[in-house]
Amino acid sequence: MPDAILRAEGLCKDFRGFRAVDRLDLQVQRGHIHALIGPNGAGKTTCFNLLTKFLEPSAGRIFFNGRDITRATPARIARLGVIRSFQISAVFPHMTALQNVRVGLQRRLGTSFHFWRPARTLDRLNARAMELLAQVDLQDFAGTAAASLPYGRKRALEIAATLAMEPELMLLDEPTAGMGIEDVARVTALIKRVSAGRTILMVEHNMSIVAGICDRITVLQRGSVLAEGRYDEVAADPRVAEAYMGTAHAQEEAP
Numbered sequence: 001m002p003d004a005i006l007r008a009e010g011l012c013k014d015f016r017g018f019r020a021v022d023r024l025d026l027q028v029q030r031g032h033i034h035a036l037i038g039p040n041g042a043g044k045t046t047c048f049n050l051l052t053k054f055l056e057p058s059a060g061r062i063f064f065n066g067r068d069i070t071r072a073t074p075a076r077i078a079r080l081g082v083i084r085s086f087q088i089s090a091v092f093p094h095m096t097a098l099q100n101v102r103v104g105l106q107r108r109l110g111t112s113f114h115f116w117r118p119a120r121t122l123d124r125l126n127a128r129a130m131e132l133l134a135q136v137d138l139q140d141f142a143g144t145a146a147a148s149l150p151y152g153r154k155r156a157l158e159i160a161a162t163l164a165m166e167p168e169l170m171l172l173d174e175p176t177a178g179m180g181i182e183d184v185a186r187v188t189a190l191i192k193r194v195s196a197g198r199t200i201l202m203v204e205h206n207m208s209i210v211a212g213i214c215d216r217i218t219v220l221q222r223g224s225v226l227a228e229g230r231y232d233e234v235a236a237d238p239r240v241a242e243a244y245m246g247t248a249h250a251q252e253e254a255p
């Protein structure tokens with residue numbers, strides 16, 4: 001791939017003898033929205049955990065912008081510009097939407113931010129936080145506690161808090177999981193909008209979203225790449241249909 005922002009080579013993860021990720025090779029092209037799909041238990045979330053070093057790979061290498069980050073800490077990887085959101089919503093429930101985004105901004109500023117800075121620094125922070133809230137259509141919810149937001153709005157807030165860290169590469173694990181149709185449409189449009197000028201790697205089960213906004217799709221099965229390409233290419237691949245059918249049968253046959 002000509003300009004890979006992220007590359008994994010031979011990535012493996014063993015859990016007490018069970019190989020959840022098995023010699024995975026993955027390349028994500030800069031500027032793409034890249035989908036990671038596959039049946040339940042295929043290893044998608046584990047793969048995200050490895051790429052961000054929340055889990056230590058059993059084998060393999062990871063490169064970000066050509067730099068080997070296999071041994072880097074999660075904090076270092078975040079500072080380099082790889083930011084993930086979680087499958088389960090992860091905002092601070094008792095903080096307002098504005099405060100949640102401000103936490104993201106402060107994290108980005110890291111040690112250069114000090115609470116004793118003049119009030120105008122805080123004003124700037126608030127102004128930037130409001131901009132980010134507007135980007136995700138949450139400007140009217142700035143003062144609302146995250147816990148009181150409807151589910152879809154909470155996920156939008158999570159994306160705003162992730163954006164606050166100015167990711168070059170954003171990893172989204174099932175950003176539309178559990179949403180109603182309206183929220184799905186809003187968050188999908190939001191992902192497309194915030195993809196400008198950055199790269200997104202996302203786990204997504206909703207195939208109309210994958211077909212609608214993703215430039216490239218990697219299909220995982222039992223921890224390895226089963227197929228890869230544009231949506232029309234992988235959708236036409238009989239092995240992909242079989243992988244999904246296989247799990248449907250398994251679920252039907254379960255007691």
Ligand SMILES: Nc1ncnc2c1ncn2[C@@H]1O[C@H](COP(=O)(O)OP(=O)(O)OP(=O)(O)O)[C@@H](O)[C@H]1O
Nearest residue numbers: 015018019020038039040041042043044045046047
């Ligand atoms: N910490 C762990 N210890 C042991 N096994 C694990 C651990 N984490 C994941 N696994 C196993 O690894 C496999 C892959 O799990 P993973 O969560 O990565 O799948 P997934 O593709 O994200 O699935 P889903 O679509 O359901 O989110 C599963 O069989 C899971 O049970």
Ligand SMILES: [Mg+2]
Nearest residue numbers: 044045046087
């Ligand atoms: Mg998962």
